[in-house]
Amino acid sequence: MTVANGRAFLAIPGPTNIPDRVLQAMMRPAEELASETIVNLTDSLLADLKPVFRTKGDTFIYAANGHGGWEAALTNVLSRGDKVLVLASGRFAVGWGEMAAFMGADVEVLPGSWRSAVDPAAVEARLRADKGHEIKAVLMTQIDTASGVLNDVRAVRKALDAAGHPALFMVDGVASVGCMRFEMDAWGVDVAMSASQKGMMSSPGLAFVAANEKALAAHKTANMRTLYWDWTSRMSPLAYMKHCGTAPEHLLFGLRAAVDMIFEEGLEAVWKRHELLAGATHAAVSRWAEGQALAFNVPEPAQRAPSVTPVLVSGVETAEIMEYARKTCGVTLGLGIGDLSGKAFRIAHMGHVNAPMVLGTLGAVEMTLQAKGVPHGSGGVAAAVAYLAEAA
Numbered sequence: 001m002t003v004a005n006g007r008a009f010l011a012i013p014g015p016t017n018i019p020d021r022v023l024q025a026m027m028r029p030a031e032e033l034a035s036e037t038i039v040n041l042t043d044s045l046l047a048d049l050k051p052v053f054r055t056k057g058d059t060f061i062y063a064a065n066g067h068g069g070w071e072a073a074l075t076n077v078l079s080r081g082d083k084v085l086v087l088a089s090g091r092f093a094v095g096w097g098e099m100a101a102f103m104g105a106d107v108e109v110l111p112g113s114w115r116s117a118v119d120p121a122a123v124e125a126r127l128r129a130d131k132g133h134e135i136k137a138v139l140m141t142q143i144d145t146a147s148g149v150l151n152d153v154r155a156v157r158k159a160l161d162a163a164g165h166p167a168l169f170m171v172d173g174v175a176s177v178g179c180m181r182f183e184m185d186a187w188g189v190d191v192a193m194s195a196s197q198k199g200m201m202s203s204p205g206l207a208f209v210a211a212n213e214k215a216l217a218a219h220k221t222a223n224m225r226t227l228y229w230d231w232t233s234r235m236s237p238l239a240y241m242k243h244c245g246t247a248p249e250h251l252l253f254g255l256r257a258a259v260d261m262i263f264e265e266g267l268e269a270v271w272k273r274h275e276l277l278a279g280a281t282h283a284a285v286s287r288w289a290e291g292q293a294l295a296f297n298v299p300e301p302a303q304r305a306p307s308v309t310p311v312l313v314s315g316v317e318t319a320e321i322m323e324y325a326r327k328t329c330g331v332t333l334g335l336g337i338g339d340l341s342g343k344a345f346r347i348a349h350m351g352h353v354n355a356p357m358v359l360g361t362l363g364a365v366e367m368t369l370q371a372k373g374v375p376h377g378s379g380g381v382a383a384a385v386a387y388l389a390e391a392a
């Protein structure tokens with residue numbers, strides 16, 4: 001038997017559930033690519049991404065996924081042979097660094113943990129040791145989607161400053177922009193990037209990059225530049241140049257609707273909603289963990305991401321949990337990836353989610369744990385409800 005039929009629900013950390021309003025905004029004919037509608041659409045989105053990133057810097061939109069956004073960010077500011085320091089806290093900054101290495105950078109990974117945030121003191125020590133300032137850029141994720149680790153962007157910026165190091169500070173906000181506070185200018189981030197399909201509630205296929213003046217200065221001498229990603233050509237007043245070709249029109253129409261929804265709710269209210277729904281999820285997982293078979297991947301509560309929660313599982317195949325949740329309950333949970341492959345499932349609570357969606361997901365997980373005989377503390381959903389009743 002199954003109770004899965006009805007609206008299929010994604011509780012994966014990207015792509016996330018796309019609001020009906022965003023889907024409907026994409027249901028329209030294509031237009032001539034330099035039409036007033038398309039030109040205005042592009043200009044309005046480039047402008048409105050600035051408050052989303054909290055920057056007065058320049059913004060760029062690419063027909064690409066997050067990996068494309070990584071490449072866009074790197075190619076515009078680095079030169080072949082530049083040394084790049086990657087701050088590991090899971091899979092994603094490391095993946096960004098692998099891309100930099102492929103492009104000809106000299107990449108060093110500052111080892112970190114899959115279970116805790118990047119240590120600003122370790123960053124400061126490494127940068128102080130770089131007396132000749134060979135390191136040109138420092139790469140970090142705000143949220144590592146694989147480990148569920150939340151890094152303290154401001155604290156790491158302070159570490160760069162304390163070391164008196166001039167490297168560019170480049171931050172991946174794919175799993176955090178639109179989910180939690182991100183303050184590009186106030187926190188001294190030089191290059192930030194994100195993508196459309198997570199907190200931004202849109203179709204996969206768009207990447208965003210934001211750059212401050214320091215990044216634009218580095219751009220002038222960067223020799224990894226290639227035309228498709230190039231900031232200088234995209235800053236042309238010509239509509240055609242802003243996308244280096246035809247605009248990804250339907251994705252932009254969808255994104256326009258999503259950004260409108262975010263502004264109507266209020267960016268800070270969006271962050272607060274994520275914080276509350278993460279709190280509900282954490283309340284449930286804390287209760288389930290009393291049964292010994294489940295645990296948070298990130299033990300320190302302050303270092304847990306507000307957009308995704310990986311749950312460690314012992315004594316049962318994670319694939320079985322995921323299959324039951326999907327086939328019987330209609331909820332697609334995230335797989336453990338990288339170091340957590342086969343050891344965890346991930347509950348995403350990012351983007352277009354509200355109390356019934358998250359409580360429903362938690363209910364489906366609890367049903368799965370019961371049906372599969374996974375030892376767990378009972379009353380996880382009740383704990384989530386109690387948390388929200390108190391906190392919301």
Ligand SMILES: *Cc1c(COP(=O)(O)O)cnc(C)c1O
Pocket residue numbers: 013014065066067068092141143144145172173174175195
């Ligand atoms: C999803 C994700 C990416 C990669 O995005 P794709 O669109 O899958 O290429 C990069 N960084 C983080 C933190 C992510 O969560």
